[in-house]
Amino acid sequence: xxxxxxLLISHGKRQRRLGTGKPQRLNILRHVVTGLVKYERLxxxxxxxxxxxxxxxxxIDYAKLGNTNPGAMRIADYWxxxxxxxxxxxxxxxxxxxxxxxxxxxxYRLPQTIQRNSIEMAVLExxxxxxxxxxPIPKNHPNSIANILVEGLREDYDxxxxxxxxxxx
Numbered sequence: 253x254x255x256x257x258x259l260l261i262s263h264g265k266r267q268r269r270l271g272t273g274k275p276q277r278l279n280i281l282r283h284v285v286t287g288l289v290k291y292e293r294l295x296x297x298x299x300x301x302x303x304x305x306x307x308x309x310x311x312i313d314y315a316k317l318g319n320t321n322p323g324a325m326r327i328a329d330y331w332x333x334x335x336x337x338x339x340x341x342x343x344x345x346x347x348x349x350x351x352x353x354x355x356x357x358x359x360y361r362l363p364q365t366i367q368r369n370s371i372e373m374a375v376l377e378x379x380x381x382x383x384x385x386x387x388p389i390p391k392n393h394p395n396s397i398a399n400i401l402v403e404g405l406r407e408d409y410d411x412x413x414x415x416x417x418x419x420x421x
Contacts, residue, residue, distance in 0.1 A: 270299060270300060270303065280300060281300070281303060281304050281307055282330075282331055282332075282333055283333060284296060284300050284301070284304040284376075285304055285307050285308050285311060285331050285332070286331070286332050286333045286334055286337065288304065288308050288357075288376060288377075288378065289308075289311075289332060289337050289340065289341055289345065290334065290337055290340075292377060292378045292381035292382070292383070293375060293376070293377040293378075293381055293383050294375070294376050294377070295362070295373060295374070295375050295376075296373070296374070296376070297371055297372065297373060297374065298361060298372040298373065298374040299372075301359055301374040301375070301376040302359065302374070304376065305357050305359055305376060307331060308356070308357055308376070308378075309354065309355070309356050309357055310327075311327065311328065311331050311332075311341070312341075312345060312346065312349050312356045313354075314327045314328065315328065315341045315342050315345060315346040316346050316349065316350065318342070318346075319338075319339075319342040324342075325338075328341055328342070345378065348378075348380050349379075349380075352379075355379075356378055356379060357376055357377065357378055357379070358375075358376070358377050358378075358379060359374055359375070359376055360374060360375045360377075360386050360387075361373075361374050362374060362375060
């Protein structure tokens with residue numbers, strides 16, 4: 253078998269390593285998920301964000317079952333390392349996502365600012381957090397304040413022009 257084909261075969265390894273072994277990988281993911289529950293927005297490497305996103309969304313799915321469900325409490329107790337955050341998960345985050353069917357997180361890649369390392373950074377956040385959006389509304393967006401004002405002026409101008417019978421002052 254050629255070397256290039258051998259590199260494409262994963263042999264059941266579907267996850268990123270993120271460390272030296274499985275216990276350290278799970279520990280890193282638990283801390284990322286805990287930070288996401290605590291701050292609702294987290295900046296770390298893209299690999300960690302991408303891996304932790306799945307577990308953070310599953311945690312919300314279990315939290316939507318309620319804090320009386322023993323399975324949901326067991327999962328929350330495992331994934332959240334700061335036990336004072338468990339009520340926030342069930343009382344704040346779960347009701348916020350009650351109408352969502354999935355996709356509770358957003359993942360944004362950040363541009364590289366320092367050229368000394370090539371680590372790709374990203375931001376992982378829960379939807380509906382209290383922070384300002386990372387993506388500003390573009391200026392040519394139809395709902396921007398400038399475009400709404402210009403459209404109102406055009407309508408007033410056209411209305412005034414039709415009232416005056418087409419002549420201008």
